[in-house]
Amino acid sequence: MSTMTTQTMTTQTMTIERILTAMPASDGDGVKLHRIVGPEGMRGLDPFLLLDDFSAETADEAIAGFPAHPHRGFETVTYMLEGGMLHEDHLGHRGLILAGGVQWMTAGRGVIHSEMPRQDGGRMHGLQLWINLPAKDKLIAPAYRHLPAEVIPAANLANGVQVKVIAGVFADGETPITGAARGIATDPLYLDVRLPVGAALEVPIPEGYRALVYLIGGQLEVSGQRLAARQMAVLGTGEGIGLEAAEAGARALVLAARPLGEPVAHYGPFVMNTQEEIGRAIQDYERGCLAA
Incomplete structure (x- = not known):
């Protein structure tokens, strides 16, 4: 693309x-969303399990939200682009x-929580x-991190690109920026990247990390291949990802993490x-001791 202000890939x-x-779906109390990983996508995406893109045009559409439900054995990362979401759980954590x-x-041995639009x-x-x-x-033991926008660092690059560093380390020249979420088991990189037209x-x-790019909106080329909005590129071998914004500019998530290389058994929120461990999780929940 002749209009690109490209960087030389090192x-x-x-x-x-x-x-x-992403495929249309619903969850919680009928909240409409687009699901782009899900159970069938777990294979080969280790350690990533699922990505939901949820939205509502008005407060009335989203009011039902995600009432109290359990989780065990993994972590959920909810990133709000517009509007608000109230988290409450059985441990007394509460965050808007x-x-x-x-x-x-971090669900760990068990969390029962709700996520309600506000x-x-x-x-x-x-x-x-x-x-x-x-x-x-x-x-x-389960844990909860509340990370408001003001604690999440960002790099504003000379070509107009903005990179918010939610987790991991982003290096712009000699100034590495460490994300707000730290001490995560899989050492994830979670970036929100905005590229203006031609950037x-x-x-x-x-090396060895699984990497994904999800296009939130706009037009983007990933390693020379065009993505449409709500598409995810699953990256293979190599040392870095090349991103180029097309005619409309782009906003995307760049995700990477250390694979676990362990078997995955999945059932609903577990x-x-x-x-056998899934069976115990179900029994614990039915007995009221999942999160004890």
Whole structure:
């Protein structure tokens, strides 16, 4: 593309293994969303499990939200782009996350929580990512991180590109920026990247890490291949991701993490290593001791 203000790739560009497209779905109390990973996509995406892109044009559309429900064995990362979401759980954690903020919840041995929209009017738009926990951490004590927009650092680059660093480290020249969420088992990189028309960016990825790019909106080329909005590029071998914004500019998530290489057993809100562990999670929940 002749209009690109391209950077010279100093690393081997990662190839694209496949492109996934979000499919309409609903969850919670009928909240409409687009799901782009889900159970069938778990294979080959280790340690990522699921990505939901949920939205509502008015407060009335989203009012039902996600009433109290359980989780065990993984982490949920809720990132609000517009509107707000109130998190409450059985441990007494409570946080209202507004646009630009993140709720990072480690379910561990068990959490029962709710996620309810909180806005007076206007649009709600958010993303929820599920990241697996290693077997040794699946029954750890649950934890909750409330990360409002003001604690999430950002790099504003000379070519107009903005990179918000939610987790991991983004290096712009000699000034690395460390994300707000730290001490995560899979060492994730979670970036919100905005590229104006004609801008380009190279994102280095640690060797052996699984990397994904999800296009929130606009037009984007990933490693030379065009994505449409609500599509995800699953990256393969290489050392970095090349991003180039097309005619409309682009906003995308860049995700990477250390694979666990462990078996995955999944049933609804539970992600364990074996079916026997799933059975115990269900029994614990039915007995009221999932989160004891």
